[in-house]
Amino acid sequence: ERVGDAKRTIDTVEDLLGVLAREQRGANEMMARCHRVLSHEGLRGDAVKDIARDIGNFLQRIFDLLLSKAVEAILARAGLYGRPAELGDYARQFQSLVVPDDVADVNQDGAMTDEAFAAMRLAGPNPVMLRRIDAVPANFPVDAARFAAITKQDLAAALAASRVYLADYAALSLQVSGTDPAQKYASAPLALFALDESRSALAPVAIQCGQTPSNACPVFYADEGRSWELAKIHVQSADGNYHELISHLGLTHLLVEPFVVATHRNLAQQHPLFLLLLPHMQGTAFINNAAINSLIAPGGTVDKLLAGTIESDWAVSATALTSLDFNGHMLKNNLKIRGVDDPALLPDYPYRDDALLLWDAIEGWVGDYLDLYYDSDADVVEDEELQAWYRDLISPEGGTLSTLGQADPAGGEGRGVFTVAYLKEVVTMVIFTGSVQHAGVNFPQRTIMSYAPAMPLATYAPPPVRVSGALPADAGLAHLPPLQMGLLQVLVGELLGGVYFTRLGDYDRHQRQSWFTDRRVDEPLAAFHSNLVAAERTIGARNLERAIAYDVMLPSRVPQSINI
Template identity: 30%
Template structure:
């Protein structure tokens, strides 16, 4: 039988190597050979920069060789040859031994079974662990921000608000500087619920809650339409942010020398005649009573200011632990682990998703090792450290549903979908554009590989992936609404959109604005050193400053929000797929269309932001990394 030697060179650029199965066919003047799997036993083929030779034996003469075809297979049903099916099974068996589920804390989504970064499979580790060392990065950030000099006065208070400027890095005309200059204003306070770091809590108030006994008389000076408060509610002009999740959470007690406090405020907001959102009433805890007054804009200046500071601090806690950690980091890790366990490298859904779980398992492992662990960095500055953050995640898991990760439905559920009623909600506007671009792309890819809904149903690897997310990641909770299986191409496209959007756009929206909005300490205090006021007319400027974080915790906080707001070196942004897992022309064309759609969105956002004092750019695709990696 004729035999040929074929030499294959793998590129030396980053990400050039592949773990996919590579098949070769020879086309000659007298015929075409069968597909041959290029695989050397006990050898890692197609490493970056490798040159490998393979002997290919064919059944009959092919004549003069005219073409060498190299390709990768697709779905399991395409691999009819027994040896190929066996290879897929072995790959997954090996992966399932490497990627094991683990419960880091009761009630959490399950995570990877690894105590530290070096325990992870080599394929998913960072190239340089030093680059994601939280201790190193925070210390480096404080050094770069020139704030280390305050650390020796760790537990001493600042003198006044102006004192915070000593650790504040002024970067001319940035959002952070504007926050510093305008943080006390009601307009700036309200704006942040729409376009700040945590734009996911505000909702339209359909009925005033009994636990917030606010009346028209109390807020009359804030209402601009000559209507009663109830009428304003009926017309859709009243909004509410309820921090009930913080009620009863244990405050940080890791430092016996410093008492730390939490509150669970309810904040009522009003859409004024200029269509801007402003606060009109704040109650600092959930149960009404004489010692839990409702603070109003008409109160004494410092009463109202301290009430708003408590809301901003509570918003910071929900943002860091729930919006950011749970609903982007931990959820994306679940998708990543399930993908590695059940989708072989040749599977088109693996190829589609692998860029969107890049470094996520590694960054989360590093966080469990250094940041959110017992006595970790999180405990140094945050009132929810020392276990409070764990309690918060356990509670928030009750509200972590599949539908709440579907961006359009999540916006609609909060009554925030009307662009006419709420015209300045850029998080919503930009998010919907990016969601639709991703969904259009995933629908195209799904359509290329799945010619019918039946093919989706019969793809056992895909179904095992979806089931693993539900059973292990989401702990098999029916109330989560996560599907156990997927039966249509449309639902598969939606599911893939959830995975990609969560890891890319949603994480970008709630992560990269942390320095902008949280670096001015009074606007996002990570801890409070006195309990919420129980009466009006007693708050002084000195009392507020003594309540705010001390010098040491302010420095740790500033280093943290700076470090967490930085892009990774060699960051890959949405639509960038340098590994080129797909070789099929229709998919490459779909990727090109996806990039074009994203470029259009970038231009639209840039045009809207022109001359804006507060531009919103967190959901501009050129600033959205592909995955959760910081």
């Protein structure tokens, strides 16, 4: 196979992993070039077109290799092709790669243990699904007696005491089950969780594998043995699909892209907002363009790995973005809307606690920076470039972010950016999304998500139904991906989760001189750096006390922008 500029023979899985490691290094070098060009030319000039082409060719070359007949033959020779004979076949796929810790969290039924399954909702790749509820939804007929038998709590009392939580994957109802490489089964489950009376542990209680209850879509409970284990596999698969299509693609990559375009279209290169935002946008348009033409193209890796047809996957991502409540999606607002903002009610929520640390650090930095240039709300209203930027973002022909904006404090009609305070919130949201939130959903692809039984990106048997007899011991294996899809999940996760370029707050890296030439910026930037150092220490100390370390939001591991 020809990979990069050198001809290399690939005969074994180890050879393939070696190629992937070299390509990771090449990706970092490519992003350094991208950073240099964008810093001096913006999204203009032939060099930008060259970078877009090179990044697109880079991804296409890798994915063509991973999906090639030659690699298929290598996997077949290595016994890593077709249906698994036993669960251990998936762990053997890692070869010389580090086997992720979550291998130990999957039981012999091929499902996550109840403890690990609950922990994924709080500190997994997609830790944004839990919502505290005060009533069980009508389409999820959980039996109060079964709830009491499992939790040793009365359901009504637990609801009234704010100890019951729901993960609802209704947004995946748009998925149509795919058939590449074989029949797959998409689902939109609901999962109910409860805290114990001391609020020290969250546990799963009930799962329904679809949105409409029926004999073909029953509620399974945590005391139902192997049927329960199969139901958990389908929830984990739905969580992986929601993660990739909504939390990752839709609400980081695609959410930031309109800001990239509007910033270059409407703000002069010396506009203070352009200077602040550009480092947090570098590489985003390029990687999105490359992904559209390779990663999420028909017949590409997403088409093969995820549960739905690629057309229905596109619909899921697009709908999530177009229906987004922009202000409600800001971290603090989102936590409050979901009812998970109060540590007194939900003490152990690593995503919330670490994300808030970094949100506050970014918010302080953005506030101090913008205060240098906007003395009053009138300055915001009278900034013609800023107002053009906003109009472009909400335009149906532009960014289509129709919910972006605030009500006019003066009582006028329409929405807009009228105050310094709201501008600070918007800019904080953009920077947080392009750095911290993306890191939180991208880098677990290399760890937690790379082990297919922990998070199968598609299931290959239909959701379970209630049966009279006992299920066979190996029933779970039929629901998990073929081995070649499991290895593809390993390799794609290794690539996408293994490219780290730039670091949050490091604006001067790869620059010939200081990025900010206004010396008034020095003091607030130094304060931002100090806050990031303090956040690193705080998260490190928290991880020493946590049952499972949550390290994806350590500032030292958070890139400035979405560049992979």
